[in-house]
Each structure stands twice: as C-alpha cells, then as structure tokens.
Amino acid sequence: MKIELFSRIILITVLEIGAESANILVVNSMPSYSHFIIPFKLTKELASRGHHVTSINAYPQRTKLPNYTDVPVVENIPLIEDIQIFRNEAKNVCQRIERYVQDAEMVQVLYNTSLMLTNSHVSVSGAIPLVPSIIEIGGLHVTTKRLPDDLQTFLDNAVEGVIVFSMGSNLKCEDLKLETRESILKAFSKIKQKVLWKYESNLPDTPENVKISPWLPQQDVLAHPNVKVFVTHGGRLSTIEAIYFGVPLVGIPVFGDQLSNIATAAADGYAVKINLEELSEQTLSSALNEVLTNPRYKEAAQERSNLLHDQLLTPMESAIFWVEHVIRHRGAPHLKTAGVDLKWYQREMVDVIVFLLAVVTIMVFVICIVLKKLWYILNHSENVTTPKKKIQ
Structure with a gap:
C-alpha cells in the first residue's frame, strides 16, 4: 500500500545540536x-x-514568526500547473522511466533518512507494517477556529x-x-439542503440554496454539525479532514x-x-441521494473518525517527540532497519536468484544425464536381447 509523505519532499537537516535547541x-x-x-x-x-527554523518555500509568512526564517521562492508557484501537465503526459508516455529517474534522484536522501513522517493513519490508509523510523501523523494539520459571521449564519440556518x-x-x-457546471447547478437545485460551493469566480444564475465563495475555511466548515456531505476531489488532506469530523463523501477524483x-x-x-468524465446532473443527484438517505455512510464516517481520534498522543505531539528524539540521539541510527545497509545485489536478491538458477540448472542437467543414460x-x-533370424 502506498504511504503518503507529508510533503512531496521535505528535508529537515539538523545543522547544530545543542542541549535545548537545534538549527533546522x-x-x-x-x-x-x-x-x-x-x-x-x-x-x-x-x-x-x-528551535531555529530556516524554511525554503513558496508561501512566506506575512508576519515574522519568532525563530522562523523564510527563504521565499514565490516564483515557483506558477510552475505547479506545468508540473502536473508534464507529469500526466510523462506517465502516459513512459511510467517506468519516470520511476527510475525518481528512484535515482531520491536514493541518496532515502538511504540517509533518520525519520520519515507520513500523512497517513489506519483510519484512512489501512494497516501496514512500518519500521520504527516511519511515524504516521495523519491529522496533524487539522485545527479549527471561529467561522466568519456570514458562513456561521449560513450554516446555522441550514435546517435541512x-x-x-x-x-x-x-x-x-x-x-x-460549461455543460458540467450547468449540470452541477441543476443537481443542486433539486435538493432541499443548502450548498456551499468553493468557486473561484462569479457564477451567474445560481439557485437560491447555493452559496458561492472563492475561498472556504474548509476545516472550520466541515466541523459544523449541519454539514451532511462533502463533495470533494479526494485529496489526502481533504479526506483526512472529512474523517476527522465524521463527514461522508461524494468523491470526484x-x-x-x-x-x-x-x-x-x-x-x-x-x-x-x-468519475470526472461521467459527472452529470443524473450521476451527482444519484450520489447525493444515496449518501444523504442511507445512514450507513454517516455511520462509517463516524466510525473512522473515532479511530482517528483514539490515539495516545496527538499527531503533532507524536511528530514533535520523534523529531526531537532524532535530534537528542544525533540522527537516531538505532531506528534504522538493517535493510538500508544491504548491497544492491542483496536488496534486489540477485545472489538468491543466481543461487536458485544455479540449483535449477544443475537439477535439469542431472535429470538430462539420467534420462540420456x-x-x-x-x-x-x-x-x-533381440534374436537374430537364421539365413535360409
């Protein structure tokens, strides 16, 4: 099963270790x-x-934080669309080459990793065996605050x-x-529930029960008890947030x-x-009706939510403990599995394969000799034994 890292690549390097803090x-x-x-x-x-943190990122903070220094690379933000397009095309044309390149780029980092924090949890990812240096922190990003007054009023007044x-x-x-957007609006116009739609621009002719907003405090909205269904693309953060608050999904990945x-x-x-290509008034109406009227979806979401909340430490407490554990123990080599020190031919089991091939070859050779004999x-x-015939 795939493990989701909490960032595509996040490199935390301890530059200086002290009794109380580190440069990160x-x-x-x-x-x-x-x-x-x-x-x-x-x-x-x-x-x-x-700890003294220096962060290279595309989203520098407007207000300076104590012990936190941004190194902004805002110019990289427009690249995200090009990266996604290229990635999809690359997968269509060559999946194996992409994987090889990624492995070649990451192998040095991965084999020198002291700790891996993954954005996963059994409530959303299923149970998988993990070595001690891999810690699940799914749900770490979830925090709630007071809703803006307009959204609070909208949600409070949604009786249905x-x-x-x-x-x-x-x-x-x-x-x-355009036809997809119109189909969505038609489906929404037929339900008695209100709809809160994150839509980035003006959308004319919206039904009375639909509220458009270019941005939503998603976690705070999902935390409201009147939210019945979350229609989502199914990103890992959104999925975890839905589970955290026990909200069932209609997923359009x-x-x-x-x-x-x-x-x-x-x-x-x-x-x-x-499926996105099958999104229509009929499919959306059918999906919404199924989740709204069948209680098993809410029950399953609540059961998963109970699992996510039932932890000895919060995800943040767990992450902080293990990061500082690595700092205290200077890289924590005791957490590393011996597998990272295997030679390439051992890791790929080349020696075992050669041995088995040799055994099979010898067996085939012996069998051939025996059959020939x-x-x-x-x-x-x-x-x-065949008697010779006498010549007449």
Whole structure:
C-alpha cells in the first residue's frame, strides 16, 4: 500500500545540536499549498519550542514568526500547473522511466533518512507494517477556529443540512466545462439542503440554496454539525479532514492519490465515487441521494473518525517527540532497519536468484544425464536381447 509523505519532499537537516535547541533547515520542494501546510505547521511548532527554523518555500509568512526564517521562492508557484501537465503526459508516455529517474534522484536522501513522517493513519490508509523510523501523523494539520459571521449564519440556518463542494487548492471549479457546471447547478437545485460551493469566480444564475465563495475555511466548515456531505476531489488532506469530523463523501477524483483515496473511502463505506468524465446532473443527484438517505455512510464516517481520534498522543505531539528524539540521539541510527545497509545485489536478491538458477540448472542437467543414460540402457538392452533370424 502506498504511504503518503507529508510533503512531496521535505528535508529537515539538523545543522547544530545543542542541549535545548537545534538549527533546522526545511526544504519544501513542491510549490503547492496543500503540500506546504503540514510541514509548515510542524516547523512552526518546532520554532515555538525554541528551535531555529530556516524554511525554503513558496508561501512566506506575512508576519515574522519568532525563530522562523523564510527563504521565499514565490516564483515557483506558477510552475505547479506545468508540473502536473508534464507529469500526466510523462506517465502516459513512459511510467517506468519516470520511476527510475525518481528512484535515482531520491536514493541518496532515502538511504540517509533518520525519520520519515507520513500523512497517513489506519483510519484512512489501512494497516501496514512500518519500521520504527516511519511515524504516521495523519491529522496533524487539522485545527479549527471561529467561522466568519456570514458562513456561521449560513450554516446555522441550514435546517435541512449543508452540502460542501470543493475541489481543493490546486484544482479550480471554474475550469470545468460549461455543460458540467450547468449540470452541477441543476443537481443542486433539486435538493432541499443548502450548498456551499468553493468557486473561484462569479457564477451567474445560481439557485437560491447555493452559496458561492472563492475561498472556504474548509476545516472550520466541515466541523459544523449541519454539514451532511462533502463533495470533494479526494485529496489526502481533504479526506483526512472529512474523517476527522465524521463527514461522508461524494468523491470526484481527478489525478494522483485522489484516485486511490476515494477508492479506499468507497471500499470502507463512507464515500460514493463519480468519475470526472461521467459527472452529470443524473450521476451527482444519484450520489447525493444515496449518501444523504442511507445512514450507513454517516455511520462509517463516524466510525473512522473515532479511530482517528483514539490515539495516545496527538499527531503533532507524536511528530514533535520523534523529531526531537532524532535530534537528542544525533540522527537516531538505532531506528534504522538493517535493510538500508544491504548491497544492491542483496536488496534486489540477485545472489538468491543466481543461487536458485544455479540449483535449477544443475537439477535439469542431472535429470538430462539420467534420462540420456536410461535411454541408452533401454536401447542397448533391446539390441542385445533381440534374436537374430537364421539365413535360409
């Protein structure tokens, strides 16, 4: 099963170790806010505990934080769309080459990693065996605050409940085809619930029950008890937030981990999936009706939520403890599995494969020799025992 890192690449390097604090360099290589938010919250907490953090990222803070220094690379943000397009094309043309290149680039970092924090948890990812240096921190980014007055009023007055619709921070609903947007609005106009739709621009002719907003405090909205269904692209952060607050999903995955996230959610019973190319008034209405009227989706979401909350330490407490554990123990080599020290031929089991091939070859060779000898004996015996005919 795939493990989601809390950032595409986040490099935390301890430059100087002291009794109380450390100098920490953080490299956020992905110019995407959804990939930035978790390492930012973690390193912000580390800074508040006295560590000195230098962060290279595309989202510098407007207000200077104590012990936290931004090295801004804002110019990389427009690259995210080009990166996604290139990535999808590369996968279509060459999946194996891409994987080889990624492995070649990452092998030095991976084999020198002291600790890996993953944005996963059994409540959303399933149970998998992990070595001691891999720590699950799914849910670390979830925090809530007071809603803006207009949203609070909208949600409070939704007697029949609210449908929340958002495609995340990278995907834009305004880029959907015109007929798709019209189909969505028609489906929403037929339900008695209110709809809160994260839509990046003006959208004319919206039904009375639909509220458009270019930005939503998603976690704070999902925390409201009147939210009944979350229509989402199925990004890992959105999926975890939905589980955290026990909200069932209608998933419309587009690319990347969204596909597996929604497939897992559907298999676990708290989501209905709609393929993007099949999104229509009929499919959306059907999915919404299924989740709204069948209590098993809410029950499954709440059960998963209970699992996510039932932890000895909060995800943040766990992350901080293990990062500082690595600092205290100067890289914590005791956490590393012996597997990282295997030679390449041992890791790929080349020596075992060669041995087995040798054994099979020898066995085939011996069998061939034995069969040849048997054939010779049988053939020779027949020639000896056959009586010769007398010449008349």
